[in-house]
Amino acid sequence: MRTEPADSDLKRLFVHNRSLPDSRTYAEIERIERDWIVPLVARLEETTPPLASRAEWVEALDELLARESAGTPAGHYLAEKATLRQMTSVVAEFAPDGLTEAQNFFPAIPRLPIRAQMAVMRVLIDEFGCGNLQQAHSQLYRELLAELGLPLELDAYLDRTSDETYAFLDVFFWLTQRAPHLEYFLGALAYLEASIPSAFTVQARACERLGIAHGRYYTEHLHIDTFHRKEMQVAIREYEAAHGLDPTRLWVGALLLSELIGTAFETAVERAREAA
Numbered sequence: 001m002r003t004e005p006a007d008s009d010l011k012r013l014f015v016h017n018r019s020l021p022d023s024r025t026y027a028e029i030e031r032i033e034r035d036w037i038v039p040l041v042a043r044l045e046e047t048t049p050p051l052a053s054r055a056e057w058v059e060a061l062d063e064l065l066a067r068e069s070a071g072t073p074a075g076h077y078l079a080e081k082a083t084l085r086q087m088t089s090v091v092a093e094f095a096p097d098g099l100t101e102a103q104n105f106f107p108a109i110p111r112l113p114i115r116a117q118m119a120v121m122r123v124l125i126d127e128f129g130c131g132n133l134q135q136a137h138s139q140l141y142r143e144l145l146a147e148l149g150l151p152l153e154l155d156a157y158l159d160r161t162s163d164e165t166y167a168f169l170d171v172f173f174w175l176t177q178r179a180p181h182l183e184y185f186l187g188a189l190a191y192l193e194a195s196i197p198s199a200f201t202v203q204a205r206a207c208e209r210l211g212i213a214h215g216r217y218y219t220e221h222l223h224i225d226t227f228h229r230k231e232m233q234v235a236i237r238e239y240e241a242a243h244g245l246d247p248t249r250l251w252v253g254a255l256l257l258s259e260l261i262g263t264a265f266e267t268a269v270e271r272a273r274e275a276a
Helices: 009-017 023-035 037-047 054-068 073-080 084-093 103-111 114-127 137-147 163-177 182-199 201-210 216-243 247-275
Strands: none
Touching: 009 023, 009 163, 023 037, 037 163, 037 247, 054 182, 054 216, 054 247, 073 084, 073 201, 073 247, 084 137, 084 201, 084 247, 103 114, 103 163, 103 182, 114 182, 114 216, 137 216, 163 182, 163 247, 182 201, 182 216, 182 247, 201 216
């Protein structure tokens, strides 16, 4: 059975993870993760049939992506029916992600073999616009927020973000810093980069339909994450060559991200519809 954290735990975890923690703060981080993410991963491990090879992992990922490409009622609603106010609500919900995009990936780099580091760094370099502020994904999100009349500072969103979104944000801090096996992170990020080009067609379509000029945050991902999908497979292949590989852990990481980001998106659309 999944153990849910208290309502305020995931917000505190996000804040703690972006701070310089002392021993007491770190103890709280470990306590929250022990009650939340550790049993969630254990459940997935217990219920997930083992995979025998990297090739089986790639096949399983492709099948998952194909199933998800059909979309959900929430996605279809946002793309074709949501009002500007509702779309603004969804954009605000994911502002803590857009404003801090990829920052929580860096701690994984020292844990990777050098060739895998290079593949992941190629992904991260793109996330930060190759050093060009105007191309950085977080800057593109700031431009979207500004057009919609939303605040540009992260602190403005801390008290309005749902636990479901915080779960998606917090999991990468665990995956990159405290997860016992780095395959979880590699599988999770490989899933994320592979799923975004299909998933973001929803937001891109909503921006087009509603006349939002700064929808480039979404359309940029439709292009660049196709490349990132390939780079993550390179990273996984190089990790296997250097250390060996447990493909089931890759799969657990992918399922974990699929569950968390799917729940966050569905909750964001539901909240937007209820508020309207």
